[in-house]
Amino acid sequence: MLITSRGRVKTLLATGALAATTALILSGCGARAGDTVETTAPAAASCIDTTGDTIKLGFLNSLTGGMAISEKTVSNVLHMAADEINADGGILGKQIEYVQEDGATDWPTFAEKTEKLLTQDCVAAIFGGWTSSSRKAVKPVVEENNGLFFYPVQYEGLEASPNIYYTGATTNQQILPAMDFLASEGVKTLFLAGSDYVFPRTANAIIKLYAAELGIEIVGEEYVPLDKDDWTTQVAKIAEAKPDFVFNTINGSSNVGFIKAYYDAGLTPETTPIISVSIAEEEAPAMGHEVTGNYASWNYFQSLDTPDNATFIDAWKAYPGSSGVTSDPMEAAYISMYLYKALVEKAGSFEVDDVNAAAAEGGVTFDAPEGTVTLDGENHHISKPGHIGKINAENQFDIVWSSDGVIEPDPYLEEYDWFPADVRDALVTSAG
């Protein structure tokens, strides 16, 4: 008798579907920022312990999962800055004692660890985060517990929190300088390529408005999910559109796929150069193809010739676990630690309200590797110079364009009359 085992086939199908679902959940796409932060605990009174010789600070970086690719370096550089400050006598005479937590590339974890750091470890401030989702998960928790969070990565702007200090660029310090550079190069047509999440979507919305102002035509706009590397289909469209320049807001390893597809399609920087906002000194050599001749927009480059940069580079190269090169997000993390030190010393206190009051008075500066930066007491961002670097054969950046001095942070782009208020409101709402 022949028995067709439909039962077995069905079981396997069901388990197969379950496997796919499990993988989806595990890949982390299911997590929404803010899911776990609806805590009912009353805003705890500050429990920061300032009686001893040490002061506790929290580091919150993804040391595991997909974002470990980027956040490990930030964590290392924070440790280096804390060690330097300790060797130099600490903050207000107290040695920094750091509590390192792993955000694990999972946004609810970022929220949980923030709460743990603030209410159990009683840290005076938290440093870290990378993705906008992680920042948005931390935001309600630090606000509720009246903590401090120092965020070191360039981002899409349209945010300001009394409990967050942003030491990376906002859009008018990275995206707009890149557009100014393109205009100065006489670029007429531009193709936008980005990963599909809040930063590239918001950045491109702003780019399109500014491009209209500058008379640059957008000839295409393509998005690919963050976790997908294959850009062949989209690059074929770029090859067909033949733009003067490609504006690249892709993040992470998807950049590698984009660069490979770009060269494989026969595109070159001579005819169709790329300007990127997330390829820096660390990423450039990891592309699997030399990227010489393409551009990036940052506020810091290892090649910057400033008095403090040489010291910073040497210190980093000598630091255990160092990757040997310095980059913008690393430098911004380094700034965040020293900016905190400057704020506390100005306030003469570790209490959050005192620190914020010191910030609001204005005039807090730090001689950073990128040059002297000044904290804006109102929006908690810092002034930064804008630079455009052209990648050379050593995967370093030759600076080909710089802004006229430092650019004051304007996260809501209020000083730009081409940016309509209704668009701003819509973008703020959609960014959550």
Add this chain to the structure above:
Amino acid sequence: MDGLIPPLLNGTAQGALLLLAALGLSLTFGQMGVINMAHGEFLMAGAFIAYLTQQVISSSDLSIPVALPLAFLGAGLLGLLVEVSIIQWMYRRPLDTLLVTVGVSLILQQAALQIFPAQGVPVEKPGWLDGQLAVLGYDWPLRQVFTLVLAALCVAALAGWLKYSSFGRRIRATVQNRDLAETSGVPTRSIDRITFFVGSGLAGVAGVAASLIGGTNSQMGTQYIIPAFLVVVAGGIGQIKGTIIAAWVVGVAMAYFADWTTGSLAQVLAFVLVVVFLQFRPQGLFTVRTRGLT
């Protein structure tokens, strides 16, 4: 240039990579009933082997061809290790293999993160893949052609092996009726191991191809595992010809959707297509008749 041609060709190549990733799964999942969530990490192992080979043989013209058999061997041995240490205790319990291999996949990802630079490592493509092939007026990147040829070779080799070799006959016998095969003198345990070795090794080969297309890092396996499972299920479990057709359809559909909409929506639409298809034909494109009683 006709706008319909590039998505067709690139979709075919995309489908070929998907097929390479799914071939091994169709063996281990389809033939053995093991849901191996660590399959993506075996693929990752293949990509890292391509990188390591490039460190020894600096000419990428040579290192990639050398890396292909090495990746097969390396990923295969890794698979064998997992089979011997864990999976062999779990046959006939597919749900348990799912949970355990999810753990294995996390361990392997973290291991890769510890061993290699967190940013990922560069794998350079061979010089002979520079340039494009003019097909129907489209300059088709040679890399895409390479993926397609590699997939074709792997399918031919696997199909031939299953059909004509004594190992292949024994595998098919074990799949159709394990108990009867065993009483007929087929060493089903070693057959399981060889099947798992070959299935994992194929993931390693897919990893070399993937390293030429995207980034080589600890997370790369995660982007292939779900589509690969979907393709195997849609093709019909245990049916390589089904997997081939499903991979090609999904690849081409994704490319056309990406051409008409965006990359994100394309992925969603392609998956919806598969899910709707499975609603009407839950057994997949082809079914295998087995004589098992379970």
